[in-house]
Amino acid sequence: ERRSKVLTEILLEPVAFPSTCKSPEYLSKNPQARADDINAAFADTSIKAIITTTGGNDCIRILPYLDATIIKSNPKIFLGYSDVTNIHLYLWKLGLVSYYGGSV
Numbered sequence: 334e335r336r337s338k339v340l341t342e343i344l345l346e347p348v349a350f351p352s353t354c355k356s357p358e359y360l361s362k363n364p365q366a367r368a369d370d371i372n373a374a375f376a377d378t379s380i381k382a383i384i385t386t387t388g389g390n391d392c393i394r395i396l397p398y399l400d401a402t403i404i405k406s407n408p409k410i411f412l413g414y415s416d417v418t419n420i421h422l423y424l425w426k427l428g429l430v431s432y433y434g435g436s437v
Contacts, residue, residue, distance in 0.1 A: 345382075350374060353386055361391060368398030371420070375404045382410035388417040396423055404429070 350370035352360060360367060374383045396419060404427055411424055411431040421431045 364394035
């Protein structure tokens with residue numbers, strides 16, 4: 334809640350996608366749901382940056398479901414939280430620049 338307030342104070346409107354508040358168990362069992370949210374965020378032209386709220390060592394399971402065409406057609410800022418290193422590397426291979434700032 335506090336982080337959301339900080340974002341709105343600098344005139345950014347956070348958008349929560351369906352998997353944002355799901356349990357770790359759900360996320361572990363549904364890598365495609367997480368990828369669907371990332372794909373949707375890249376596809377949405379009103380979204381200027383993506384800030385991940387979870388990562389985890391199983392992020393590699395998301396990669397097969399990411400849509401390279403959508404992502405390359407709509408490049409935007411991608412900020413990582415937790416361990417989304419695999420996604421950062423995927424984006425880098427597509428020619429996008431992302432940022433991993435460690436834990437928040």
